[in-house]
Amino acid sequence: MKITSARLIICSPDRNFVTLKIETDEGIYGLGDATLNGRELAVASYLSEHVCPCLIGRDPSQIEDIWQYLYRGAYWRRGPVTMTAIAAVDVALWDIKGKALNTPVYNLLGGKSRDGVMVYAHANGRDIDETVDSVRKEMELGYIAVRAQSGIPGMSGTYGVPKGTKAYEPAERGLPSESLWSSERYLRAAPKLFERLRVELGEDVHLLHDVHHRLTPIEAARLGKALEPANLFWMEDPVPAELQEGFKLIREHTTTPIATGEVFNSFWDAHDLIRNQWIDYLRMTIVHGGGLTALKKAADFAAIYHVRTGCHGATDLSPVTMAAALHFGLSIHNFGVQEHMRHSALTDAVFPHEYTFSAGYMYPGDKPGLGVDIDETLAAKYPYERAYLPLARKLDGTLTDW
Ligand code: KDG
Ligand code: MG
Numbered sequence: 337m338k339i340t341s342a343r344l345i346i347c348s349p350d351r352n353f354v355t356l357k358i359e360t361d362e363g364i365y366g367l368g369d370a371t372l373n374g375r376e377l378a379v380a381s382y383l384s385e386h387v388c389p390c391l392i393g394r395d396p397s398q399i400e401d402i403w404q405y406l407y408r409g410a411y412w413r414r415g416p417v418t419m420t421a422i423a424a425v426d427v428a429l430w431d432i433k434g435k436a437l438n439t440p441v442y443n444l445l446g447g448k449s450r451d452g453v454m455v456y457a458h459a460n461g462r463d464i465d466e467t468v469d470s471v472r473k474e475m476e477l478g479y480i481a482v483r484a485q486s487g488i489p490g491m492s493g494t495y496g497v498p499k500g501t502k503a504y505e506p507a508e509r510g511l512p513s514e515s516l517w518s519s520e521r522y523l524r525a526a527p528k529l530f531e532r533l534r535v536e537l538g539e540d541v542h543l544l545h546d547v548h549h550r551l552t553p554i555e556a557a558r559l560g561k562a563l564e565p566a567n568l569f570w571m572e573d574p575v576p577a578e579l580q581e582g583f584k585l586i587r588e589h590t591t592t593p594i595a596t597g598e599v600f601n602s603f604w605d606a607h608d609l610i611r612n613q614w615i616d617y618l619r620m621t622i623v624h625g626g627g628l629t630a631l632k633k634a635a636d637f638a639a640i641y642h643v644r645t646g647c648h649g650a651t652d653l654s655p656v657t658m659a660a661a662l663h664f665g666l667s668i669h670n671f672g673v674q675e676h677m678r679h680s681a682l683t684d685a686v687f688p689h690e691y692t693f694s695a696g697y698m699y700p701g702d703k704p705g706l707g708v709d710i711d712e713t714l715a716a717k718y719p720y721e722r723a724y725l726p727l728a729r730k731l732d733g734t735l736t737d738w
Contacts, residue, residue, distance in 0.1 A: 366431030368424030426627025452697030530566035560590030644672030655687035
C-alpha cells in the first residue's frame with residue numbers, strides 16, 4: 337500500500353478544527369486531528385508545506401519509522417506545532433492500519449484491558465449553588481466523575497465558567513479578551529465549593545478540579561491541604577509545569593492527587609515529574625503529544641512509577657482525537673480517567689463517530705480503524721474563523737497565566 341495524498345480539511349462547526357486526511361492507492365484513508373487551539377493555521381502550514389510532500393509514496397504501515405522520520409528528520413525537535421503535526425500523521429496511519437487489517441485500533445495497541453473508559457464531565461456555575469446544581473445534573477446524566485469549576489466572589493469571571501448562557505468554550509472569535517485574577521480570593525473560595533459538594537452530593541462521586549496553572553507551588557500546596565477533606569480525584573495543573581521541581585514542593589505538603597500535562601508536547605516535559613513520582617496522573621494527550629505512538633511510550637514509562645493517564649479531552653480536541661483517546665484508554669494498563677467535554681451537536685454532525693457514552697463510561701466501538709469520519713460537504717459550510725484563548729491579569733494589571 338502507498339500513500340497517494342495527504343490534505344487538510346479546516347473548518348469551524350462552532351469552533352475551529354484542522355483535520356488531516358491521508359489517502360492510499362488501495363482506497364483506504366485515515367484521519368488525524370491537527371487542531372492547536374488559537375494557533376490552528378501554524379500547524380496547517382507546517383503540515384501542508386513541510387510534512388505532506390514527504391508522505392507521498394510511503395508505505396503507511398511503517399508507523400514507527402514515519403514517526404521517527406518526522407521527529408528526528410526535522411532536526412528541530414518538540415514544540416506544540418511540530419508535535420501536533422506529527423500526531424495528526426501518526427493517528428491517521430493507525431486509522432489506516434486498523435482499516436487495512438479489519439480491526440479496531442485498540443486491538444493494535446494490545447487489545448482491551450477493560451470494558452469501558454471512565455470519563456469525567458464538566459460542571460460549572462457562577463457561584464457555589466449553581467455549581468452544585470450543575471454537578472448534580474451531570475450525575476443525573478450518568479457520569480460518575482465530574483470536574484467542578486465555580487465563579488469566585490468579587491471576580492467578574494474565571495476559567496471554566498461560561499460568560500453567558502451557552503456551554504463553556506474557552507476560545508473566542510475576534511482578538512483575545514482579558515480577565516482579572518486574584519489567587520487570594522480563589523484560595524478562599526475553592527475549599528468552600530468542595531466542602532459543599534461533599535455535603536450535598538455524598539462521597540461516591542469522583543470530584544475533580546482544574547486550577548489551570550494559576551498558583552505558585554506554595555499556594556498550590558496550601559490548596560491541596562485545604563482540599564484533603566473533600567477527597568478529590570485530582571487537583572489539575574496547580575502550577576505552570578515548565579519547572580518540574582515545583583511539584584516536589586506541592587507533593588511534600590499534600591496527599592491530594594495531582595494531574596498535569598495537557599500542554600506537554602513531549603515525554604521529556606514529564607520525565608522528572610514521573611520518575612520522581614511528583615504527579616499521579618499524566619494529562620498529556622494524543623493530538624498535542626505526538627500521537628498514539630508517543631503516548632503509548634509515555635504511558636508505559638509512567639506505569640512503572642504508578643502514574644496513570646488522564647488525557648486532556650476539551651472541545652478543542654476534535655472527535656478524531658476523542659476516538660483515538662478511547663482506543664488508547666481501553667487498551668493501556670495504567671489508564672486513569674478520560675476527560676469528556678461534550679462537543680456541540682454541529683461538531684458531532686461534521687465528525688460522525690462510533691463512540692458512545694453510557695453510565696459513566698465511553699466505548700470506542702468495534703469498527704475497523706478509529707471509527708470516526710468527516711463529512712467534508714458539511715464541513716465546507718463552516719469556514720475557519722480566527723479565534724484566541726483569553727489572557728489573564730492580576731488585580732494590579734500584571735499579566736499572569738490564564
Ligand atoms: O485549549 C485550551 C483548553 O483545552 C483548556 O483550557 C481546557 O484546561 C482545560 C481542560 O482541562 O479541559
Ligand atoms: Mg485543564
